Amino acid sequence: MLSSSYRVLVQAGIVLILLGLWEAAVFSGLADTRTLPPPSEIAIHIVALLGDQDVLYNLWITSAQVGLAFLIVAPVGVAIGLLLGEHEYIGRAFRPFFYFLAGVPKSVFLPVFILTFGIGFTQKVAFGIFQAIFVLVISAIAAVGSVSPTLIKVARSYGANRWQLYSQIFLPAMMPVVIEGMRLGMIFNITGVVFAEMYVARAGIGHMIATWGMSFQMPQLFAGIFLTAFLSIAVNEVLRWYERRVDKWRK
Amino acid sequence: MAEVTDSMAHAPISSEKFDLSVEQVSLHFETPNGVLKAVDEVSFGVETGRFVGLVGPSGCGKSSLLLMMAGLQKATFGDIIVEGEPLTGPRPQDVGVIFQESSLLPWKTASENVEFPLALRGVDKAERKQLATDMLKLVGLSGFEDRHPFELSGGMKQRVSIARGFCQDPRILLMDEPFAALDEQTRMTLGDELLRIWEGHRKTVVFVTHSLTEAVYLCDDVIVMSAQPGRILERIEIDLPRPRTYETMATADFGRLRDRIWRLIRGSE
Known part of the structure; x- marks a missing residue:
């Protein structure tokens, strides 16, 4: 039985060993420093980038795009999923479209988004939403199926109208499954925003990463990759924390 | 409970002596066969304040009948x-349901x-909180107001269900095998509790169960049904005499x- 502090210690050790091996590989000449800078150098650049107003501004732009896209897509996706999952006729008519479109790679639509929304903030948000909405809707449809029919009967027997059924029974009962979908949706959302930034943009961490890559600034490029990873992990952890709170009753 | 009457006062029942009357009711399903x-x-009627049981083998339609009575x-x-009025959907002020576990x-x-x-009906927060506290006290759950169901035992959960059924103060309470998932001892205790509360509030009760002992112990009348087709065999x-106690079960009349x-x-069968 491992205590949790012991486990964290072991995990930190594993990370340190891996970074050490990486460092050793670079200094022993096993890896080419031109394409793979050592972690120590990347760390120095991460610190430097975090002190750079320009980088912070671009990180902020990316975060704002991702955040706004999420604030729009989460309620909209859940609402559409609830309607498609719960309403028999609407569901049967429209569900197939979502299932089919979910399988199409969203990146091929990027030029359409550029032509429609330009290359600025709005286009990134729109593309983030577009990337995330399918997984959210589909998980919300699955969440509707997880709602206990008894609870629906209970609420109906107490005279709940359709709106009360949705808000008082379906939404809270769907939450544990929906929050999983939100985490997936968030990953798609970040991928969409950063990808769109890398393709064509004036700002954003994706835009910076693409620029560093094209100008062979490897330490900055890797530092940017790490920063993007930290951002995604932070977002995911926040959602997991919320999930544990919501999930408390599902024992 | 009696305090809850104001806003949901009932129109006087005319010459109707039944609170609830089931008239030539059928429920048919189309199947491939x-x-x-x-x-x-x-068909049957339930007079005001009477405790009527529905028993029968599984598939006799007793639970379906209860769902129909709940609208x-x-x-x-x-x-x-x-x-006096045909049911077209749930009518929570008149009919309350206590479900299985x-x-x-x-x-x-x-x-x-x-x-x-009460919240669904828009009753004020402070008022409904007070009513809930009173009802939970009545079912012996004082001090458990802020617990979630996963922190309660099966018996306690069912006590909360009973409190919920009584709290909205309907004239008629329908119970769909409320104690089915409980162990024998808890089932006996809750049966006694239910009788005690019912003696105090005299709701009209329809109680679906598959336990014959429970039916005889709790009810004024027991309606016995047969399966496929779901029909009434007899009303017994x-x-x-009430109040009934554990000793009642040992009497010859009870056994008979x-x-x-x-x-x-x-x-x-």
Whole structure:
């Protein structure tokens, strides 16, 4: 039985060993420093980038795009999923479209988004939403199926109208499954925003990463990759924390 | 409970002596093998303040009948008259339902669960909180108001369900095998509790159960049904004196009544 502090210690050790091996590989000449800078150098650049107003501004732009896209897509996706999952006729008519479109790679639509929304903030948000909405809707449809029919009967027997059924029974009962979908949706959302930034943009961490890559600034490029990873992990952890709170009753 | 009457006062019932009357009710399902008569031309009435049990083998349509009385299921034929008017859907002020286990909203506390029917009706928060606290006290759950269902035992959860059913103060309470998932001891205790509360509030009760002992112990009348088609075999009056106690179960009359119901059910199979 491992205590949790012991486990964290072991995990930190594993990370340190891996970074050490990486460092050793670079200094022993096993890896080419031109394409793979050592972690120590990347760390120095991460610190430097975090002190750079320009980088912070671009990180902020990316975060704002991702955040706004999420604030729009989460309620909209859940609402559409609830309607498609719960309403028999609407569901049967429209569900197939979502299932089919979910399988199409969203990146091929990027030029359409550029032509429609330009290359600025709005286009990134729109593309983030577009990337995330399918997984959210589909998980919300699955969440509707997880709602206990008894609870629906209970609420109906107490005279709940359709709106009360949705808000008082379906939404809270769907939450544990929906929050999983939100985490997936968030990953798609970040991928969409950063990808769109890398393709064509004036700002954003994706835009910076693409620029560093094209100008062979490897330490900055890797530092940017790490920063993007930290951002995604932070977002995911926040959602997991919320999930544990919501999930408390599902024992 | 009696304090809850104001806003939901009932129109006086005319000459109608039944609170609830089931008239020629059938529930048919289309199946690949033809029409399944889950409930077939069932009629009975329940007088005000009477505790009536519905028993029968599984598939006799007793639970379907209860859903129809709750307005949750439409009858294929026939009418269910509640206080003189045919039922067209749930009518929570008149008819309350206490379901089988796990009917509590798991994300709400015991108190919020009891308040739920009142909240749907827009009863003021402070008022419904007070009512819920009183009801939880009545079912012996004082101090558990802020617990979630996953922190309560099966028996306690069912006590919360009972409190929820009584809290909205309907004239008629329908109970769908409320103690089915409980162990024998808890079931006995809750049966006694239910009788105690009912003696105090005299709701009209329809109680679906598959336990003959429970039916004889709790009810004024027991309606015995047969399966496929779901029909009434007989309505048996349980003329055992109240209040009934554990000793009542040991009497010859009790055994005779339970025996009679058992023979009816077995004979129909």
